[in-house]
Amino acid sequence: MKQILVIAEMLDGVIQPATWEITAAAAKIKKLKESGQIKIIIPSDDPLPIAKETAKQTGMDVIGLKSNDLKDYDSDVYKQCLFKLVKTIDPSHILTAHTSQGRDFAPGLAISFNAASIACVNEIKKDDKGLLYSRSVLGNTKNMIVRPAEGIPVVLTLMPGVFQPDNFNNQKKGRVEICEIAFDPDCSNTRRIRHEKILQKSCENKTLKGAKIIVSAGRGIGKKENLDAIFKFAQCFSSSAVGVSRPLVDMGWIGYEHQVGITGAAVSPRLYIACGISGSSQHLAGMKDARFVVSINNNPDAPIFRHSDLCIVEDIDPFLQAFLKVVQTK
Numbered sequence: 001m002k003q004i005l006v007i008a009e010m011l012d013g014v015i016q017p018a019t020w021e022i023t024a025a026a027a028k029i030k031k032l033k034e035s036g037q038i039k040i041i042i043p044s045d046d047p048l049p050i051a052k053e054t055a056k057q058t059g060m061d062v063i064g065l066k067s068n069d070l071k072d073y074d075s076d077v078y079k080q081c082l083f084k085l086v087k088t089i090d091p092s093h094i095l096t097a098h099t100s101q102g103r104d105f106a107p108g109l110a111i112s113f114n115a116a117s118i119a120c121v122n123e124i125k126k127d128d129k130g131l132l133y134s135r136s137v138l139g140n141t142k143n144m145i146v147r148p149a150e151g152i153p154v155v156l157t158l159m160p161g162v163f164q165p166d167n168f169n170n171q172k173k174g175r176v177e178i179c180e181i182a183f184d185p186d187c188s189n190t191r192r193i194r195h196e197k198i199l200q201k202s203c204e205n206k207t208l209k210g211a212k213i214i215v216s217a218g219r220g221i222g223k224k225e226n227l228d229a230i231f232k233f234a235q236c237f238s239s240s241a242v243g244v245s246r247p248l249v250d251m252g253w254i255g256y257e258h259q260v261g262i263t264g265a266a267v268s269p270r271l272y273i274a275c276g277i278s279g280s281s282q283h284l285a286g287m288k289d290a291r292f293v294v295s296i297n298n299n300p301d302a303p304i305f306r307h308s309d310l311c312i313v314e315d316i317d318p319f320l321q322a323f324l325k326v327v328q329t330k
Contacts, residue, residue: 002092004029006040009097018097020165025158026095032126039063045071048178055174062176069183076188078105081181083112091153098157110155116148122159122281136281160262161285211241213271216260218245220276220297221316224253229320230275236327245283261286276316279304
Protein backbone atom coordinates (compact mmCIF):
# COMPACT_ATOMS: atom_id res chain seq x y z
CA MET A 1 0.00 0.00 0.00
CA LYS A 2 1.50 3.32 -1.11
CA GLN A 3 1.80 5.95 1.62
CA ILE A 4 0.77 9.60 1.59
CA LEU A 5 3.38 11.72 3.36
CA VAL A 6 2.66 15.07 5.00
CA ILE A 7 5.70 17.23 5.72
CA ALA A 8 4.91 19.34 8.77
CA GLU A 9 5.56 23.07 8.54
CA MET A 10 7.99 23.87 11.36
CA LEU A 11 9.09 27.23 12.77
CA ASP A 12 11.12 27.68 15.95
CA GLY A 13 10.45 24.06 16.87
CA VAL A 14 6.66 24.45 16.67
CA ILE A 15 4.25 22.89 14.15
CA GLN A 16 2.51 25.61 12.16
CA PRO A 17 -1.30 25.59 11.59
CA ALA A 18 -0.89 25.05 7.83
CA THR A 19 0.17 21.48 8.67
CA TRP A 20 -3.39 20.53 9.65
CA GLU A 21 -4.72 21.87 6.35
CA ILE A 22 -2.19 19.71 4.49
CA THR A 23 -3.30 16.73 6.59
CA ALA A 24 -6.90 17.38 5.54
CA ALA A 25 -5.81 17.41 1.89
CA ALA A 26 -4.00 14.10 2.43
CA ALA A 27 -7.19 12.64 3.90
CA LYS A 28 -9.08 13.75 0.79
CA ILE A 29 -6.52 12.07 -1.46
CA LYS A 30 -6.81 8.87 0.56
CA LYS A 31 -10.60 8.96 0.27
CA LEU A 32 -10.56 9.59 -3.48
CA LYS A 33 -7.96 6.88 -4.07
CA GLU A 34 -9.76 4.53 -1.67
CA SER A 35 -6.34 3.42 -0.49
CA GLY A 36 -3.16 4.66 1.13
CA GLN A 37 -1.85 5.37 4.60
CA ILE A 38 -1.12 8.88 5.85
CA LYS A 39 2.08 9.57 7.75
CA ILE A 40 3.21 12.92 9.11
CA ILE A 41 6.92 13.76 8.89
CA ILE A 42 8.29 16.14 11.52
CA PRO A 43 11.74 17.52 10.61
CA SER A 44 13.55 18.63 13.77
CA ASP A 45 16.72 18.28 15.81
CA ASP A 46 14.54 16.87 18.61
CA PRO A 47 11.30 15.54 17.08
CA LEU A 48 10.30 12.96 19.69
CA PRO A 49 8.17 15.16 22.03
CA ILE A 50 6.41 16.83 19.09
CA ALA A 51 5.94 13.49 17.32
CA LYS A 52 4.32 11.90 20.40
CA GLU A 53 1.92 14.83 20.82
CA THR A 54 1.04 14.83 17.12
CA ALA A 55 0.37 11.08 17.10
CA LYS A 56 -1.87 11.49 20.14
CA GLN A 57 -3.72 14.48 18.68
CA THR A 58 -4.29 13.13 15.18
CA GLY A 59 -4.33 9.36 15.68
CA MET A 60 -2.01 9.16 12.65
CA ASP A 61 1.41 7.57 12.40
CA VAL A 62 4.27 10.04 12.73
CA ILE A 63 7.87 9.91 11.56
CA GLY A 64 10.28 12.14 13.44
CA LEU A 65 13.05 13.08 11.02
CA LYS A 66 15.97 13.82 13.31
CA SER A 67 19.16 15.69 12.44
CA ASN A 68 21.17 18.29 14.32
CA ASP A 69 21.07 20.41 11.16
CA LEU A 70 17.25 20.51 11.24
CA LYS A 71 17.06 22.84 14.22
CA ASP A 72 16.47 25.74 11.82
CA TYR A 73 15.12 25.66 8.29
CA ASP A 74 17.68 25.21 5.51
CA SER A 75 16.69 24.24 1.97
CA ASP A 76 19.71 22.00 1.32
CA VAL A 77 19.31 20.17 4.63
CA TYR A 78 15.61 19.62 4.07
CA LYS A 79 16.02 18.31 0.52
CA GLN A 80 18.87 15.96 1.36
CA CYS A 81 17.44 14.54 4.61
CA LEU A 82 13.92 14.20 3.21
CA PHE A 83 15.23 12.47 0.08
CA LYS A 84 17.15 9.91 2.16
CA LEU A 85 14.00 9.22 4.18
CA VAL A 86 11.46 9.25 1.35
CA LYS A 87 13.40 6.89 -0.93
CA THR A 88 13.06 4.17 1.75
CA ILE A 89 9.28 4.64 1.85
CA ASP A 90 8.35 4.95 -1.86
CA PRO A 91 5.16 7.03 -1.31
CA SER A 92 2.48 7.91 -3.84
CA HIS A 93 2.20 11.51 -2.63
CA ILE A 94 4.27 14.02 -0.66
CA LEU A 95 2.41 17.09 0.58
CA THR A 96 3.66 20.36 1.99
CA ALA A 97 2.28 23.88 2.37
CA HIS A 98 2.66 26.44 -0.41
CA THR A 99 4.46 28.82 1.91
CA SER A 100 7.88 30.42 1.53
CA GLN A 101 9.33 27.28 3.11
CA GLY A 102 7.40 24.73 1.06
CA ARG A 103 7.98 26.61 -2.21
CA ASP A 104 11.68 26.64 -1.42
CA PHE A 105 12.38 22.92 -1.02
CA ALA A 106 9.51 21.02 -2.69
CA PRO A 107 10.60 21.36 -6.37
CA GLY A 108 14.15 20.27 -5.58
CA LEU A 109 12.86 17.35 -3.53
CA ALA A 110 10.69 16.24 -6.46
CA ILE A 111 13.64 16.41 -8.86
CA SER A 112 15.81 14.30 -6.54
CA PHE A 113 13.68 11.19 -7.06
CA ASN A 114 12.05 11.94 -10.41
CA ALA A 115 8.62 12.83 -9.06
CA ALA A 116 5.95 15.07 -10.54
CA SER A 117 5.91 18.51 -8.89
CA ILE A 118 2.61 20.45 -8.77
CA ALA A 119 2.56 23.82 -7.01
CA CYS A 120 -0.23 26.15 -5.85
CA VAL A 121 -2.79 23.32 -5.57
CA ASN A 122 -6.20 24.64 -4.54
CA GLU A 123 -8.47 21.69 -5.33
CA ILE A 124 -8.24 17.91 -5.71
CA LYS A 125 -10.71 15.96 -7.86
CA LYS A 126 -11.18 12.54 -9.42
CA ASP A 127 -12.50 11.28 -12.73
CA ASP A 128 -12.61 7.87 -14.34
CA LYS A 129 -8.88 8.10 -15.16
CA GLY A 130 -7.65 9.08 -11.71
CA LEU A 131 -6.82 12.12 -9.60
CA LEU A 132 -6.81 15.67 -10.96
CA TYR A 133 -5.24 18.73 -9.35
CA SER A 134 -6.29 22.34 -9.82
CA ARG A 135 -3.54 24.96 -9.49
CA SER A 136 -3.42 28.76 -9.79
CA VAL A 137 -1.79 30.18 -12.93
CA LEU A 138 -1.51 33.48 -14.84
CA GLY A 139 -1.11 35.67 -11.78
CA ASN A 140 -3.80 33.75 -9.89
CA THR A 141 -6.49 34.80 -12.38
CA LYS A 142 -7.04 31.30 -13.79
CA ASN A 143 -6.91 27.68 -12.65
CA MET A 144 -5.14 24.92 -14.54
CA ILE A 145 -6.25 21.29 -14.23
CA VAL A 146 -3.25 18.95 -14.05
CA ARG A 147 -3.05 15.18 -14.37
CA PRO A 148 0.41 13.75 -13.53
CA ALA A 149 1.83 10.80 -15.44
CA GLU A 150 0.89 7.40 -14.08
CA GLY A 151 3.19 5.34 -11.92
CA ILE A 152 5.35 8.14 -10.50
CA PRO A 153 5.14 9.85 -7.09
CA VAL A 154 3.65 13.34 -6.84
CA VAL A 155 4.94 16.26 -4.76
CA LEU A 156 2.22 18.83 -4.02
CA THR A 157 2.38 22.27 -2.41
CA LEU A 158 -1.07 23.13 -1.05
CA MET A 159 -2.43 26.66 -0.87
CA PRO A 160 -3.05 27.66 2.77
CA GLY A 161 -6.64 28.53 3.56
CA VAL A 162 -8.13 26.18 0.96
CA PHE A 163 -8.49 22.86 2.80
CA GLN A 164 -10.46 22.93 6.03
CA PRO A 165 -8.53 21.31 8.92
CA ASP A 166 -10.12 18.22 10.47
CA ASN A 167 -11.38 18.09 14.02
CA PHE A 168 -9.36 15.19 15.35
CA ASN A 169 -11.49 13.03 17.61
CA ASN A 170 -9.41 9.91 17.91
CA GLN A 171 -9.68 7.16 20.46
CA LYS A 172 -6.23 5.75 19.70
CA LYS A 173 -2.75 7.13 19.29
CA GLY A 174 -0.77 6.86 16.12
CA ARG A 175 2.58 5.12 16.08
CA VAL A 176 5.80 7.10 16.40
CA GLU A 177 9.03 6.30 14.58
CA ILE A 178 12.24 8.30 14.87
CA CYS A 179 14.55 8.24 11.87
CA GLU A 180 17.93 9.86 12.41
CA ILE A 181 19.65 11.02 9.23
CA ALA A 182 22.93 12.89 9.03
CA PHE A 183 23.35 15.79 6.64
CA ASP A 184 26.42 15.57 4.40
CA PRO A 185 27.59 19.09 3.44
CA ASP A 186 29.89 17.64 0.78
CA CYS A 187 26.82 16.50 -1.16
CA SER A 188 25.27 19.97 -1.10
CA ASN A 189 25.16 22.09 -4.24
CA THR A 190 25.76 25.30 -2.31
CA ARG A 191 28.46 26.50 0.05
CA ARG A 192 27.39 26.19 3.68
CA ILE A 193 27.15 29.34 5.77
CA ARG A 194 26.53 29.74 9.47
CA HIS A 195 22.89 30.24 10.35
CA GLU A 196 22.27 33.13 12.72
CA LYS A 197 18.51 33.51 13.15
CA ILE A 198 15.22 34.01 11.32
CA LEU A 199 13.92 37.56 11.53
CA GLN A 200 10.19 38.24 11.65
CA LYS A 201 8.87 41.31 9.85
CA SER A 202 8.29 44.12 12.36
CA CYS A 203 5.66 45.95 10.31
CA GLU A 204 2.67 43.85 11.32
CA ASN A 205 -0.49 45.94 11.16
CA LYS A 206 -2.16 45.32 14.53
CA THR A 207 -4.93 47.78 13.61
CA LEU A 208 -5.76 45.67 10.56
CA LYS A 209 -5.87 42.42 12.51
CA GLY A 210 -8.03 43.92 15.27
CA ALA A 211 -10.48 45.76 13.02
CA LYS A 212 -14.14 44.77 13.07
CA ILE A 213 -14.62 46.08 9.52
CA ILE A 214 -11.99 45.96 6.78
CA VAL A 215 -12.22 47.74 3.45
CA SER A 216 -9.73 46.17 1.05
CA ALA A 217 -8.62 47.44 -2.35
CA GLY A 218 -7.28 45.53 -5.30
CA ARG A 219 -5.88 46.22 -8.74
CA GLY A 220 -9.42 46.97 -9.91
CA ILE A 221 -9.38 50.43 -8.31
CA GLY A 222 -7.39 51.52 -11.36
CA LYS A 223 -4.78 53.94 -10.05
CA LYS A 224 -2.95 54.89 -6.88
CA GLU A 225 -4.87 58.14 -6.45
CA ASN A 226 -8.10 56.17 -5.97
CA LEU A 227 -6.78 54.90 -2.65
CA ASP A 228 -7.91 58.23 -1.16
CA ALA A 229 -11.52 57.24 -1.84
CA ILE A 230 -10.89 53.83 -0.26
CA PHE A 231 -9.65 55.47 2.95
CA LYS A 232 -12.63 57.86 2.99
CA PHE A 233 -14.94 54.90 2.42
CA ALA A 234 -13.38 53.04 5.37
CA GLN A 235 -13.81 56.11 7.60
CA CYS A 236 -17.57 55.78 7.14
CA PHE A 237 -17.47 52.73 9.42
CA SER A 238 -16.42 52.53 13.06
CA SER A 239 -13.56 50.22 14.12
CA SER A 240 -12.44 49.96 10.51
CA ALA A 241 -9.11 49.57 8.71
CA VAL A 242 -7.86 49.54 5.14
CA GLY A 243 -6.38 46.42 3.58
CA VAL A 244 -5.10 45.69 0.09
CA SER A 245 -4.22 42.75 -2.13
CA ARG A 246 -0.58 42.02 -2.89
CA PRO A 247 -0.34 43.70 -6.34
CA LEU A 248 -0.88 47.14 -4.80
CA VAL A 249 2.02 46.57 -2.41
CA ASP A 250 4.21 45.18 -5.19
CA MET A 251 3.54 48.29 -7.28
CA GLY A 252 4.54 50.54 -4.38
CA TRP A 253 1.11 52.13 -3.97
CA ILE A 254 0.91 51.37 -0.25
CA GLY A 255 2.94 49.75 2.53
CA TYR A 256 3.18 46.02 3.27
CA GLU A 257 1.45 46.50 6.62
CA HIS A 258 -1.87 46.80 4.73
CA GLN A 259 -1.48 43.55 2.78
CA VAL A 260 -4.05 40.81 3.33
CA GLY A 261 -3.34 37.29 2.15
CA ILE A 262 -1.00 34.34 2.37
CA THR A 263 2.06 36.61 2.36
CA GLY A 264 0.37 39.32 4.41
CA ALA A 265 -2.07 39.40 7.31
CA ALA A 266 -4.73 36.80 8.10
CA VAL A 267 -7.81 38.68 9.30
CA SER A 268 -11.22 37.76 10.69
CA PRO A 269 -13.41 40.89 10.76
CA ARG A 270 -17.17 40.94 11.13
CA LEU A 271 -17.42 42.62 7.73
CA TYR A 272 -14.94 42.45 4.84
CA ILE A 273 -15.53 44.75 1.85
CA ALA A 274 -13.46 43.81 -1.21
CA CYS A 275 -13.14 46.68 -3.68
CA GLY A 276 -11.81 45.76 -7.10
CA ILE A 277 -10.27 42.50 -5.87
CA SER A 278 -10.39 39.55 -8.28
CA GLY A 279 -10.12 36.89 -5.58
CA SER A 280 -6.88 34.93 -5.96
CA SER A 281 -6.44 31.95 -3.67
CA GLN A 282 -3.54 33.76 -1.96
CA HIS A 283 -5.80 36.67 -1.00
CA LEU A 284 -8.70 34.41 -0.01
CA ALA A 285 -6.40 32.58 2.39
CA GLY A 286 -5.98 35.79 4.38
CA MET A 287 -9.66 36.74 4.66
CA LYS A 288 -11.41 33.36 4.71
CA ASP A 289 -12.44 33.79 8.37
CA ALA A 290 -14.41 37.00 7.76
CA ARG A 291 -18.01 36.61 8.98
CA PHE A 292 -19.64 38.55 6.12
CA VAL A 293 -18.05 39.45 2.78
CA VAL A 294 -19.21 42.18 0.40
CA SER A 295 -17.49 42.34 -3.00
CA ILE A 296 -17.60 45.17 -5.52
CA ASN A 297 -16.26 44.29 -8.96
CA ASN A 298 -17.20 45.12 -12.55
CA ASN A 299 -16.55 41.53 -13.62
CA PRO A 300 -19.58 39.33 -12.84
CA ASP A 301 -17.36 36.25 -13.16
CA ALA A 302 -14.74 37.44 -10.66
CA PRO A 303 -13.64 34.52 -8.42
CA ILE A 304 -14.20 36.67 -5.30
CA PHE A 305 -17.96 36.49 -5.92
CA ARG A 306 -17.91 32.75 -5.22
CA HIS A 307 -16.73 33.53 -1.70
CA SER A 308 -18.98 36.54 -1.00
CA ASP A 309 -22.27 36.97 0.83
CA LEU A 310 -23.19 40.08 -1.17
CA CYS A 311 -21.97 40.72 -4.74
CA ILE A 312 -22.15 44.17 -6.35
CA VAL A 313 -21.36 44.27 -10.08
CA GLU A 314 -20.17 47.83 -10.62
CA ASP A 315 -17.08 49.90 -11.41
CA ILE A 316 -15.52 50.70 -8.06
CA ASP A 317 -14.85 54.41 -8.68
CA PRO A 318 -18.45 55.53 -9.49
CA PHE A 319 -19.75 53.28 -6.72
CA LEU A 320 -17.49 54.90 -4.10
CA GLN A 321 -18.21 58.41 -5.34
CA ALA A 322 -21.97 57.80 -5.16
CA PHE A 323 -21.67 56.24 -1.70
CA LEU A 324 -19.54 59.08 -0.33
CA LYS A 325 -21.87 61.67 -1.81
CA VAL A 326 -24.85 60.14 0.00
CA VAL A 327 -22.93 59.97 3.27
CA GLN A 328 -21.74 63.59 3.01
CA THR A 329 -25.30 64.87 2.48
CA LYS A 330 -26.49 63.31 5.72
